[in-house]
Amino acid sequence: MHELSLAQNLLDIVSAQCLKNGFKEIESINIRIGRASGIMPDALSFAFNAIKTDSAVANKAFLYIEEIPVTGNCKDCNNEFIVEEEYILCCPSCNGSSFVITAGRELDIVDMEVS
Numbered sequence: 799m800h801e802l803s804l805a806q807n808l809l810d811i812v813s814a815q816c817l818k819n820g821f822k823e824i825e826s827i828n829i830r831i832g833r834a835s836g837i838m839p840d841a842l843s844f845a846f847n848a849i850k851t852d853s854a855v856a857n858k859a860f861l862y863i864e865e866i867p868v869t870g871n872c873k874d875c876n877n878e879f880i881v882e883e884e885y886i887l888c889c890p891s892c893n894g895s896s897f898v899i900t901a902g903r904e905l906d907i908v909d910m911e912v913s
């Protein structure tokens with residue numbers, strides 16, 4: 799399961815960051831997941847909650863997930879577009895197929911609250 803290893807990575811990163819800065823406990827973590835990243839927020843959240851109980855610093859941490867829609871830029875008509883779907887096959891305004899995805903593939907840790 800892809801999300802389980804992601805959750806483990808996330809937990810390792812935030813735990814190391816927390817201890818490095820001299821804090822003992824993580825209260826919450828804010829992350830952003832792009833719709834085109836292939837990550838399912840529910841599955842990630844579930845996996846995170848399952849493994850956090852083994853962590854000394856993050857066992858009470860709450861994971862907040864913000865979903866980022868897919869944003870693209872069409873080379874044919876120069877249109878900047880945002881879609882709610884996970885995949886884009888063509889530009890929504892001209893149906894052209896030369897476009898670049900400019901947002902929606904990310905998995906970013908925005909910030910976290912520690913004590």
Ligand SMILES: [Zn+2]
Nearest residue numbers: 872875889892
């Ligand atoms: Zn277009």
